[in-house]
Amino acid sequence: MRSSGEITKPRATSLATRLFVSATVWVVVILLLTGIVLSSVYRQASERAFDRRLNLYLRTLVADVATPDEPLDRQFQSLGEPLFELPLSGWYWQVTRTDGDKPDTRSSRSLWDKKLPKLEDRGVALTAAGIRIGYVDGPEGQTLRMVERPVDLGADGKFLVMVAGDASEIFEETRAFDYYLGGTFAALSIVLVLTTIFQVRFGLAPLKRISDSIADIRSGRAERLEGEFPVEIAPLARETNALIDANREIVERARTHVGNLAHAIKTPLSVMVNEASARGGDPFAAKVLEQTDVMRDQVAHHLERARIAARLTVIATVTEVAPAIEALRRTMEKIHRDRGITIEVEADASAKFRGERQDLEEMVGNLVDNACKWARSKVFVEVRVEQAGAARAGAAFRGAAEDGPKLRIIVDDDGRGLSEAERAHVSRRGQRLDETKPGSGLGLSIVTDLAALYGGSLTLATAPIGGLRAQLVLPGV
Incomplete structure (x- = not known):
């Protein structure tokens, strides 16, 4: 569990990710709104086409009502739509005389003994053309699109003429349009998202190139930003x-x-x-x-x-480690040749130090010289390169070194070694355990200070060969 005082660092998000998410959201919103508008427009167009069909039947019925001299067997027979003859087909007409004490109603065979509800009773207002249009529930529970017109023939009476059709045609056409529209927009969304990804990657490529170039400068592979960049960059x-x-x-x-x-x-x-x-x-x-x-x-x-x-503070300083360590080995063997000290070196040939050679020589030279002073016969130097994510030793690197490779230099001797208290004592500036040994007592403290300046660390432990082990961790490349 986190303590109450711990601050959680927000997770950083790349500019490319933010641009991609923003563009994708806008694409989805725009396509969704466009789809809603197009679906609504198509539904209205389907309703207008359906209403024109109903109005055609309505005018035919009104014409029949206006010619009462026609024989009964010939009245209302000119609609030419077989669905009006099929029982409960969803297509109905109804003519009601409204000026008498008992309304006289005639209707299509498809209604049987049912009646159509009136739009007038539902509060639907007349349009400028003198008709009412709306949706009603049919005899079998269908949703009907109905057009209704009052007709006043003066002395011949007043009539209410109604024609209704099954609105499922409108709904099915709209649903089919929505289906194809959705598929088209889904494909369009995929194309737009892929285009956005390409544009974001292509547009931000110069920034990525600058980032890589700065990393090369920091690691010593380059000294300046080179190449052509867009005018904005x-x-x-x-x-x-x-x-x-x-x-x-x-x-x-x-x-x-x-x-x-x-x-x-x-x-x-x-x-x-x-x-x-x-x-x-x-x-x-x-x-x-x-x-x-x-x-x-x-x-x-x-x-x-x-x-x-x-x-x-100088950028782009890199030192090959193996040659520097080998030169130190030869120098230290000459200095301590009267004691017969053997110095073995096992160094990774790819090891590179992110710093100047004389600083590396000063740090490692102090450690090897100290090991030779206390060793009985042997000093072993090992150089390893550890990539980011490997186990840390001592203080963490600061800045870029926290995420970059680490250089671990281990110096072992077969001397008497030091206890934990003695190791703490000799790490302090000017402290010496044996005044008979040459030196000022500043060696280990100098190494510690220099390593800290580079964002590294020095730790002391017991060597596998019996003496003291000094582990120096520095930023690598």
Whole structure:
């Protein structure tokens, strides 16, 4: 469970994903609204076509009503629609005389003994053409589309003429249209989505190219953004290159200032040392010599940190690890050849350090030199490359190093080793377990500080061959 104070980091969403989702939503909404409008328009068109058919029958009936002199066997026989003769077919007509005490009603055979409901009773108003149109329930529960017209023949009477047809024709045609419209729009949606994907990928390709180029610069495979970019992206590429150039200029100025400061401080210290050395056994001179040595160590240490911190801001610095380790092995074997120390190296040939060679040599050189001082006969150096997602050792990398490869350098010796308390003791600046061994006690602390500046770490443990194991984790490429 998360603690109450823990902040959950929102999950980032790519620009391509947001554009794709936004475009897809708009496509779906637009097609849905268009489909609703087209379906409504088609339904209205189907109703108008159906109403024209009903009005044709209505005018025929009105003409028959207006000619009462026709024989009864010939009245209302000219509609020419067989469905009016089939019982409960869904097609009906009905003529009702409304001016008498007892309304006289005549209807199509299809109605049998049923009657049609009146639109007038349902509150349907007359149109400008003098008719009423609407939907009613038929004798068998069908939904009917009906047209109704009152006819006033003066002395010949008043009549209400009604014609109704099965509205399922309208509904079925509309349903079939909706089916084909939906299929067409579904295919169109797929095409539009695929087109959107292509446009998003093609349109954002220059940004992806810039991202890859910046990653190459950071890892040392390139120094600047190169290539042609669209006019909308070109200013970003130019400003990025200008930022890289300005960064290098700032670092160069910082290096110059650090060098000047080192020279300015070392000269007065040298004068103090010379003056104190000339006074031989003077206790005050001895104290001055002691403190100037401490000052030299501290100045050297902090100037080195400043120098490394300035160099770390330089982009695109990569060092091959295996050649540097091999050069250190040869140097350390020469330095400790009087003790017969053997140094074995097992280094991944593809290992690369995201930093400058002299910093790598200083860190690894301190560890190997310390191992040679304490080893009985053997020092083993191993270099591994661990891809992103591998187990972390010590502090996590910062920035880009958190997600990139890691370089793990392991230095083992077969000396007496150190207890946990002793390992904590020697990691502090200036602390030494054995004053008979040469050195200032700053080696491990310098390695720790330099590793931290690169976003790495140094841990001490027990080596499988019996002595001390020093594990240095640095950003790789």
